Amino acid sequence: xxxxxxxxxxxxxxxxxxxxxxxxxxxxxxxxxxxxxxxxxxxxxxxxxxxxxxxxxxxxxxxxxxxxxxxxxxxxxxxxxxxxxxxxxxxxxxxxxxxxxxxxxxxxxxxxxxxxxxxxxxxxxxxxxxxxxxxxxxxxxxxxxxxxxxxxxxxxxxxxxxxxxxxxxxxxxxxxxxxxxxxxxxxxxxxxxxxxxxxxxxxxxxxxxxxxxxxxxxxxxxxxxxxxxxxxxxxxxxxxxxxxxxxxxxxxxxxxxxxxxxxxxxxxxxxxxxxxxxxxxxxxxxxxxxxxxxxxxxxxxxxxxxxxxxxxxxxxxxxxxxxxxxxxxxxxxxxxxxxxxxxxxxxxxxxxxxxxxxxxxxxxxxxxxxxxxxxxxxxxxxxxxxxxxxxxxxxxxxxxxxxxxxxxxxxxxxxxxxxxxxxxxxxxxxxxxxxxxxxxxxxxxxxxxxxxxxxxxxxxxxxxxxxxxxxxxxxxxxxxxxxxxxxxxxxxxxxxxxxxxxxxxxxxxxxxxxxxxxxxxxxxxxxxxxxxxxxxxxxxxxxxxxxxxxxxxxxxxxxxxxxxxxxxxxxxxxxxxxxxxxxxxxxxxxxxxxxxxxxxxxxxxxxxxxxxxxxxxxxxxxxxxxxxxxxxxxxxxxxxxxxxxxxxxxxxxxxxxxxxxxxxxxxxxxxxxxxxxxxxxxxxxxxxxx
Numbered sequence: 100x101x102x103x104x105x106x107x108x109x110x111x112x113x114x115x116x117x118x119x120x121x122x123x124x125x126x127x128x129x130x131x132x133x134x135x136x137x138x139x140x141x142x143x144x145x146x147x148x149x150x151x152x153x154x155x156x157x158x159x160x161x162x163x164x165x166x167x168x169x170x171x172x173x174x175x176x177x178x179x180x181x182x183x184x185x186x187x188x189x190x191x192x193x194x195x196x197x198x199x200x201x202x203x204x205x206x207x208x209x210x211x212x213x214x215x216x217x218x219x220x221x222x223x224x225x226x227x228x229x230x231x232x233x234x235x236x237x238x239x240x241x242x243x244x245x246x247x248x249x250x251x252x253x254x255x256x257x258x259x260x261x262x263x264x265x266x267x268x269x270x271x272x273x274x275x276x277x278x279x280x281x282x283x284x285x286x287x288x289x290x291x292x293x294x295x296x297x298x299x300x301x302x303x304x305x306x307x308x309x310x311x312x313x314x315x316x317x318x319x320x321x322x323x324x325x326x327x328x329x330x331x332x333x334x335x336x337x338x339x340x341x342x343x344x345x346x347x348x349x350x351x352x353x354x355x356x357x358x359x360x361x362x363x364x365x366x367x368x369x370x371x372x373x374x375x376x377x378x379x380x381x382x383x384x385x386x387x388x389x390x391x392x393x394x395x396x397x398x399x400x401x402x403x404x405x406x407x408x409x410x411x412x413x414x415x416x417x418x419x420x421x422x423x424x425x426x427x428x429x430x431x432x433x434x435x436x437x438x439x440x441x442x443x444x445x446x447x448x449x450x451x452x453x454x455x456x457x458x459x460x461x462x463x464x465x466x467x468x469x470x471x472x473x474x475x476x477x478x479x480x481x482x483x484x485x486x487x488x489x490x491x492x493x494x495x496x497x498x499x500x501x502x503x504x505x506x507x508x509x510x511x512x513x514x515x516x517x518x519x520x521x522x523x524x525x526x527x528x529x530x531x532x533x534x535x536x537x538x539x540x541x542x543x544x545x546x547x548x549x550x551x552x553x554x555x556x557x558x559x560x561x562x563x564x565x566x567x568x569x570x571x572x573x574x575x576x577x578x579x580x581x582x583x584x585x586x587x588x589x590x591x592x593x594x595x596x597x598x599x600x601x602x603x604x605x606x607x608x609x610x611x612x613x614x615x616x617x618x619x620x621x622x623x624x625x626x627x628x629x630x631x632x633x634x635x636x637x638x639x640x641x642x643x644x645x646x647x648x649x650x651x652x653x654x655x656x657x658x659x660x661x662x663x664x665x666x667x668x669x670x671x672x673x674x675x676x677x678x679x680x681x682x683x684x685x686x687x688x689x690x691x692x693x694x695x696x697x698x699x700x701x702x703x704x705x706x707x708x709x710x711x712x713x714x715x716x717x718x719x720x721x722x723x724x725x726x727x728x729x730x731x732x733x734x735x736x737x738x739x740x741x742x743x744x745x746x747x748x749x750x751x752x753x754x755x756x757x758x759x760x761x762x763x764x765x766x767x768x769x770x771x772x773x774x775x776x777x778x779x780x781x782x783x784x785x786x787x788x789x
Contacts, residue, residue, distance in 0.1 A: 103167035103213075107160055107221040114156040114222070115229035118367050120149030126359035133355060133765050160218045168213035172206050175392050182396060200278045201395070205388035212385030215378035222371040230364050238353065241340050241361035245368050248336035252329055252372040259325040260379060266321055267383040270314040277307045286496075289558065318383070329376045333369035334756075334787045340365045341760055341783070345776070348767040355768040362764060403471035406482035416578045416609040417489065419443040419466070422481040426461050429475035436461050437480065441627045448601065448610040450623035457629045459613040460495060463581050466611065467492040485579050491572035491608075495583040497565035499553030504545070504564050507553065508536035511571035539570040542603075544596040559588040566597060573608055580604065582612035586619045598622055748789070756786035 124146030131139025179202045227249060235242040284291075284300055291297040344362055347353040404424075409417045425437035436458035443449035451459040464470035465478055468487060472478045501507040514532045540546045545563040548556065556564065566585055573580060585601065586594040594616060602622055604610055614620045722730075732739050763779045 100167055100171060103163050103217070104221065106163045107218055108225060110156045110159045110163070111218075111222045111225035112229065114153060114160075115226045117149045117153035117156060118226070118230060118364065119233050120152065121146050122360055122363040122367075124149065125363055126356050129359055129761070129765065130354075130356035133768065161214070164214045164218050167217070168210050171213065172209055175206055175209075175389075175396075176202055178396050179392065182398075197275050197278055198395070200274065201388060201391055205384075206392065208382075208384035208388050210385070211378070212382035212389065216375075216382035216385075219371065219375040219378040223375045226371045227368045230368050234361050234364050234368075237357045238344070238361040240343055240347070241365065244340050244343055245336070245365060248332075248339065249368060249372065251332050251336070252369060252376070255328050255332060256325070256372070256376045256379065259321070259328060259376075263318065263321045263325065263383070266314065266318045267387060270311065270318050271384070271387050273307070273311040273314050277304075277311050280304065280307055326373075326377055329373045331788075333366070333373055336369060337362075337365050338783065338787050341764065345764060345767045345780075348764065349770055349773065349776075351770055355765065358764055358768070359761075362760070398473075402473070403468040404465060404478055404480065404482050406466075406485050406487070408486045409484045416446040416607065417484040418445040419449075419485055419579060419609055419611065420481075420483040421462075421466075422483070424462065424465060424480035424482075425478070426458065426465060426470065427477040436465075436629070439480075439629065443609055443611050443627075444625065445609055446606045447624040448605060448612065448622050449625045449627060450620050451611065451613050451629050452620065452626045453629040455615075459629050460583050462629060463492075463583050463611065463613060466490070467494075467581055469494075485609075488576070489578045491569040491577035491580045493565050493569040493580070493582045493585060495587070497561050497568075499556075499561070499564070502552060503549070504540070504551050504553065504556070505533070505536055505549040507564065508539055508567055508571050509533075511568040511575065512536060512539075513575040535574055536571065539567040539574065540564070542570055542600045543567050544593055557588070559590070559593065562586070562588055563593065563597065566600070570600070573604070578608050580608050580610045582610065582614070584614060585612060586614060586616045594618065752786045752789040756783065759783050759786060 124142040127142045128139045128146070131137075131142075179198070183198060231242055231245055234245065280303065284304070288297060291300065341362055344353065344358040348355065348358055420442045422440050423437070424439040426435045428435050439462065441449075451462055453459055461470060466482065467490060469492075470476065470478065499507050501510055509532055512532065512535055537546060537549065540549055543563045543566045545560065545567055548560055548564060551560075553561070553564070562585065566582070569577075569580055569582070582601070586597050589597065595618070598619055601610065601612075601619070605624075612619070612623070620626070729736075759779055759782050763776060763783060766779070767776060
């Protein structure tokens with residue numbers, strides 16, 4: 100950016116020189132024509148050189164500013180991505196939906212900042228000063244008038260900008276609320292569909308979209324009003340300069356060429372300031388995005404608790420110790436977790452047990468390193484017995500990255516790219532990696548999903564693939580497995596298969612799990628009670644264990660309790676559809692949301708597709724260009740025609756103002772009676788205001 104500023108400054112100085120050359124040539128030619136001097140044609144070469152130089156400087160500023168914009172956006176996006184990968188999206192600043200908008204549309208708004216605002220700012224600093232110096236040598240009275248009137252433009256820019264700033268902030272907050280609401284809606288869509296409340300969210304989205312539209316249009320209206328104010332101020336200021344020049348020409352106190360030079364250069368002293376005001380509003384979104392990006396990058400992110408590795412050789416599964424763990428979230432007076440102390444025995448299965456919202460998933464998040472101390476969260480205590488490289492983590496809401504399930508498992512096996520390519524080619528190394536991945540999938544009954552895209556998986560299938568990823572991490576060397584609701588959204592047969600796979604890990608890895616399913620919790624060798632703001636302790640040392648849920652009468656254990664929590668389960672699945680194929684709409688204990696089936700998002704996508712198809716049909720490839728424009732502008736043809744008429748009149752008035760002003764100045768140099776010029780003076784005022 101610094102190099103771009105230096106280059107833009109040099110080009111602005113050259114642009115001022117080109118304006119002086121063109122103005123000098125025009126003034127000399129007009130004065131020569133008025134005096135019937137045939138030497139006026141000698142100035143054509145000087146004017147042509149100024150025109151070519153001005154074109155080159157405008158082109159050079161455009162190229163330099165565009166390159167600066169592209170470089171800065173690339174750098175900021177890389178830094179945002181690095182920050183999000185290092186600290187997690189939720190600790191990197193706004194919610195993950197807002198961070199996605201910031202990194203895409205938000206930073207795209209920097210184009211206007213670098214291509215419009217930055218060149219206008221440099222021009223504003225250089226061009227009026229250089230042109231004013233040239234006017235000072237030609238006519239000091241006009242220079243004094245310009246010096247006194249130029250500050251009026253930034254003064255009104257500041258006043259209007261203060262008013263616009265609050266409106267831009269409101270528009271930005273409305274966009275952030277809209278993106279966050281859509282993200283939460285996408286996450287909770289399966290629950291809303293199961294409850295029959297999905298359509299009720301349409302009105303909320305429409306209201307938020309309308310709020311964003313109205314605030315954005317209000318900002319644009321203010322920007323257009325500011326352009327009107329700046330245009331009026333500069334026009335009146337140039338008119339004052341013209342009046343002083345005309346009066347002195349009538350009295351014979353000034354040469355015609357000097358007056359014409361001052362009059363031609365005067366508008367260009369105000370033009371950079373007006374362009375800066377317009378560019379300021381055009382870059383409002385970009386500057387707001389830049390400020391938010393800077394705040395996100397300045398945030399150090401969450402600092403997870405660093406576990407202390409076990410002393411001695413790293414052979415066999417370690418014992419995981421938690422001592423005095425306390426987690427406090429901002430805005431809550433009591434601790435969300437702790438102080439909590441327990442020891443998960445080496446090679447055994449330990450279950451964290453407690454009521455919904457007690458903080459079980461929070462404890463696993465601290466162990467996994469996804470929850471740490473940041474601006475809104477305080478985590479204290481000691482972890483020991485393992486390192487981060489020992490962990491395999493199966494979260495409650497798994498997210499897949501690869502294009503197929505098999506590639507996803509290869510990723511967690513640590514298979515490098517060359518071996519993945521070898522697997523595709525059918526070589527021995529590739530076959531071995533494939534066999535390991537298939538073995539992990541088969542262990543949880545997900546072997547038939549190997550070729551599927553993750554977007555095609557149901558919540559239960561996603562859960563099984565996530566568990567297969569954890570098994571792949573164990574094959575790659577992990578010795579501690581963290582599981583958050585591993586059998587949620589699974590039918591009894593699939594859950595039994597998963598439980599069997601978990602039981603087979605006993606003695607090989609240390610397992611810590613959270614499960615509300617009684618069969619999964621019964622796998623635990625030790626239960627650790629977790630209650631909000633109270634200590635949980637190792638079951639072998641303290642008797643405060645959570646008793647298992649009683650078996651329901653007349654049926655499988657836990658079924659009646661599940662039916663009590665979700666009485667709509669019977670109606671959620673279609674007749675003849677197994678429960679594994681339909682999402683369990685029971686809200687999860689800690690978030691109240693169920694990770695959505697990707698295919699449930701096809702309704703908004705279809706709606707978007709229908710909108711795009713309508714737009715493409717309105718201006719499709721068929722028909723001539725005028726016909727396409729007529730169809731495109733049909734909803735706003737009245738306003739569009741009015742805008743075109745007003746714009747045409749503004750251009751005609753500007754041409755009339757320039758021509759009549761020039762005629763008035765030249766005729767004034769002939770010192771006619773004042774009444775002869777009175778009509779022209781009135782016309783100049785009319786065209787200026789118009």
